[in-house]
Amino acid sequence: MHRLVGLMIVLLFALVACATAEPTPTPVALPTNSAGQELVATVNGQDITLSQFERELARFQQQVNAADPEAARATVLNLLVEQLLIAQDAARQQITVSDAEVDTEVASLQGLAGGDSSWQAWLDDNLYTEAEFRDTVRAGLLTAKMRDLVTADLNSDVLQVHARHILVDTEQEATALLDRLRNGEDFAVLAVSSKDLTTRDSGGDLGWFAQEELIDPALATVAFSLEPMQIAGPIRTTLGFHVIQTLERAMLPLSDDRRAQLAQKQFETWLASLTASARIERYI
Structure with missing residues (x-):
């Protein structure tokens, strides 16, 4: 059956x-x-x-x-x-x-x-x-x-972005990070202090993802609204406050596993x- x-x-x-x-x-x-x-x-x-x-x-x-x-x-x-x-x-x-x-x-x-x-x-x-x-x-x-x-x-290529982020506890911390980044400090260096243990050692890199794949819709919406190399924040989620940078945007295929999850x-x-x-x- x-x-x-x-x-x-x-x-x-x-x-x-x-x-x-x-x-x-x-x-x-x-x-x-x-x-x-x-x-x-x-x-x-x-x-x-x-x-x-x-x-x-x-x-x-x-x-x-x-x-x-x-x-x-x-x-x-x-x-x-x-x-x-x-x-x-x-x-x-x-x-x-x-x-x-x-x-x-x-x-x-x-x-x-x-x-x-x-x-x-x-x-x-x-x-x-x-x-x-x-x-x-x-x-x-x-x-x-x-x-x-x-x-x-989902059977064809879908819009995906490559982004990185830094997660902190307070809005004030996120605002301070955003100011430092806009003043030219290195994103990867600042990401070492991120509360996201899964990405901080890789400069906050989230990899490539389709909009529905990111856990928090608010963060995904901002990531997909940015042009390459633009930075935005603070973005509040259930995890804390984020500063995010979109690195690249492209229409890309999905693996079978990712397609099934997105479907x-x-x-x-x-x-x-x-x-x-x-x-x-x-x-x-």
Whole structure:
């Protein structure tokens, strides 16, 4: 089942990174839709029913040994919300998964299971009906298509900068460093006193990086706003105050590992933006 698992892990990883909702106790009475189905959430006016949630929760609890039942409920609800958000955005962009694509994937997985009887046993063991599993496959394929679309720009060269920095504890220290640098003192010499132990012995060199690769967005924004050899600061981050110098800028390829890491971050950012702009009502 490794191909499908890979597709769904993409969404699960993104969910873990983006989920912020705290689990809440189930109210005495859940709202219902026009068909009389109890609801656990609505996403931009589309329903997530209690029956959907309970089936997904049962599968999740069977496959993941969740120590905290309430956290598991929150995770599953967020998963269903994000699956629906992805489907809605895919529909907006006219991205679809055909029945033939689902058939091909299911047939491949059925072959891996070892035949009809083994396949049915696997479905039963994992609490799937055939229709539910096809829906899961479709969601996984759609997620993969949207991920490819969102991260398509990473398949070519991307803008990267080569920069160096000095980290200090206070704004006053950073301002004093900036003055000394502008008066001609050597950056690498001053970087020896940096609080960043990983770069101070190399003159504060951060190497080449794409904007999404630098841990702090504020520092990355400044680095990418500078022309080669320009210096800026003080820049406040959770680590302290920085003085940064951009040395070079260029369109460069990414290694496979870096591309994969950036793709994950880009997908997580996209999911977070979908969530932030959506009208989401959670009832549990």
